[in-house]
Amino acid sequence: MNTQDTRRPTGKKLSLKEKYALMTRGLGWDTSYEPMDKAFDQLGLEGIKIHDWDKWEDPFRLTMDAYWKYQAEKERKLYAVLDAFQQNNGHLNISDARYVNTLKLFFTGITPAEYNAHRLFAMLGRQFPGPGAAIACQMQAVDELRHVQTQIHSISQYNKYFNGLHDHTVMNDRLWYLSVPKSFFEDAISSGPFEQIIAISFALEYLLTNLVFMPFMSGAAYNGDMATVTFGFSSQSDEARHMTLGLECIKFVLEQDPGNAAIIQRYLDKWFWRGYKVLGLVSMMLDYMLPKKVMSWKEAWEIYFVQNGGSLFNDLSRYGLRMPKYWEQSVAEAEHLSHQTWNAFYNFSGAAAFHVWLPSDEDMAWLAEKYPNTFDQHYRPRIEHYRKLQAEGKRYYNPSLPMLCQTCQTPLIFTEMDDPTRTSHRQLEHDGDTYHFCSDGCRDIFAGQPDKYVSAWLPAHQILQGNCVEPGAEAAGDPGADALRYFHVVAGQDNLDYEGSPDEANWLRWKGLDKTPPAAAA
Amino acid sequence: MHTHAQQTSVPPLVRDRVDNFHGQQLLYVGWDHHTMICAPIALLVSPELRFGEVIDDLLPASAFALHPEWPQIDWARVEWLLADRPFTPERSATLAAQGLGHKAYLRLRTPALRGIAGSGA
Ligand SMILES: [Fe+2]
Ligand SMILES: [Fe+2]
Numbered sequence: 001m002n003t004q005d006t007r008r009p010t011g012k013k014l015s016l017k018e019k020y021a022l023m024t025r026g027l028g029w030d031t032s033y034e035p036m037d038k039a040f041d042q043l044g045l046e047g048i049k050i051h052d053w054d055k056w057e058d059p060f061r062l063t064m065d066a067y068w069k070y071q072a073e074k075e076r077k078l079y080a081v082l083d084a085f086q087q088n089n090g091h092l093n094i095s096d097a098r099y100v101n102t103l104k105l106f107f108t109g110i111t112p113a114e115y116n117a118h119r120l121f122a123m124l125g126r127q128f129p130g131p132g133a134a135i136a137c138q139m140q141a142v143d144e145l146r147h148v149q150t151q152i153h154s155i156s157q158y159n160k161y162f163n164g165l166h167d168h169t170v171m172n173d174r175l176w177y178l179s180v181p182k183s184f185f186e187d188a189i190s191s192g193p194f195e196q197i198i199a200i201s202f203a204l205e206y207l208l209t210n211l212v213f214m215p216f217m218s219g220a221a222y223n224g225d226m227a228t229v230t231f232g233f234s235s236q237s238d239e240a241r242h243m244t245l246g247l248e249c250i251k252f253v254l255e256q257d258p259g260n261a262a263i264i265q266r267y268l269d270k271w272f273w274r275g276y277k278v279l280g281l282v283s284m285m286l287d288y289m290l291p292k293k294v295m296s297w298k299e300a301w302e303i304y305f306v307q308n309g310g311s312l313f314n315d316l317s318r319y320g321l322r323m324p325k326y327w328e329q330s331v332a333e334a335e336h337l338s339h340q341t342w343n344a345f346y347n348f349s350g351a352a353a354f355h356v357w358l359p360s361d362e363d364m365a366w367l368a369e370k371y372p373n374t375f376d377q378h379y380r381p382r383i384e385h386y387r388k389l390q391a392e393g394k395r396y397y398n399p400s401l402p403m404l405c406q407t408c409q410t411p412l413i414f415t416e417m418d419d420p421t422r423t424s425h426r427q428l429e430h431d432g433d434t435y436h437f438c439s440d441g442c443r444d445i446f447a448g449q450p451d452k453y454v455s456a457w458l459p460a461h462q463i464l465q466g467n468c469v470e471p472g473a474e475a476a477g478d479p480g481a482d483a484l485r486y487f488h489v490v491a492g493q494d495n496l497d498y499e500g501s502p503d504e505a506n507w508l509r510w511k512g513l514d515k516t517p518p519a520a521a522a
Numbered sequence: 523m524h525t526h527a528q529q530t531s532v533p534p535l536v537r538d539r540v541d542n543f544h545g546q547q548l549l550y551v552g553w554d555h556h557t558m559i560c561a562p563i564a565l566l567v568s569p570e571l572r573f574g575e576v577i578d579d580l581l582p583a584s585a586f587a588l589h590p591e592w593p594q595i596d597w598a599r600v601e602w603l604l605a606d607r608p609f610t611p612e613r614s615a616t617l618a619a620q621g622l623g624h625k626a627y628l629r630l631r632t633p634a635l636r637g638i639a640g641s642g643a
Pocket of ligand 2: 277405406407408409410437438439442
């Protein structure tokens, strides 16, 4: 490789193409002290065959110098908006303080995932011997680090006024529901290089990214959150580049060798299901957490997965790829996903770093309209029961620990396809132990790599093993209180219902809506 | 699929081996058609616990007891399943003696009770 002469022709201004060749391909070299296959020692292990790395095309032809210039310009714009946001008390312009709870979910669940994406691409840049692929990965590594920073800076505007945003890195490491996105990324980052890039660049960035980006960014726009809209726009052009990398990468690998398709299909089946399970949190955010709704989860899944994904797989069928395994199940479950996920947080809001609230009459009318086949029949009675209990001052909190899926780490909150009132459960025996799963998809993933998933750090089990006690702190003897402190969730401040929270009291005061009568004048 | 780390002969770390529970074990219990309790529950129990103590002591302190139909359960008529197979518990026998090992999943069915307002919740 790299045999063409890339020396600069004299006395001539470089064309974009020449400049690109010099600044990317021209930077690569073959090792001479060590054989190439030792320098790039992860490459052969997955069975993927690459015959010619020079066939890797970068459709953007972006060189590092141009990259720095574009990114610096985006940063200047972003920080100008953030300054204005701060000076104008932008946090008071949101639709309602309930909205900030979606940011708490984003900041503790997705921002740390961006950081893991940075680590993953930094390592991948080292794993690929083709300069085209290596440079694309390096740029994405820098992009992802920028995303982390812009999110920290934007959301810190809210951290001054609202609770639950004070410790996103520790929470991501320890808080029970965040083990779902955390384990997704740790599964990816501990895979072989081709699996990593298929998992993140293709399955996540190309196939599923709209299901993360659209809900949060449109949700922000609908709910008056200019800080989030701005960091969203700032990263959108990066996302477009990442999506293109995902598509370029999968086509490149498939065209290199006919034997690659079967391996790629296996990765797609796995990472589609892993990603879909993480999106349960997004479904709840769309249907239950946005004060001003954008669209339902069912509509989002139909547009962004069924339609867009369907036509993508039509294009890819010429390489022998098909839609990921169990995709039909995800469509049928779209009728239930958000309602079942929200119920888990209503049950366990004592142990969450954001607030929960019951849907209003108006919210329930919207849910019934969006989910005519399921809401009134299966989910309204439960919510009305909760309402009655709350009115009597007997709010239901689940005092137990839940059974978790060994693969996706979600509690077993989903139901069987043919019976929405019975827990979906699969199990298998491996090496003398029993393992439990939420679905066929998660069971299959385990069965493919059991040695990986037997080591899963399942929060409920860790609590019961006595491992969730803040280092250096005296155990309180109450595992619930110990776990909360270990999560860095401040009891009575970050958790429980929105009604009665310090967030609510502050918001009402700032907006002049304080419910408590003023003290009588002297 | 396989990275170098996976190719070495280091045995996998089985994080939830029974030895890690300090003499206790896990027992999961689910109540079919009562989805108000959002997931089956995970209990830490001694293998020497008698089955009757699960019903008399552990479940009344769990989420199950907060369900409005809990007081109506007729325990003589409860149908038990071990994962998917019918199971006949013996109240006075220990968990270990009747094969309820580490990470066993017990389900109870109460056909007369259909959840909140008959919705299965
Ligand atoms: Fe990103
Ligand atoms: Fe799962």
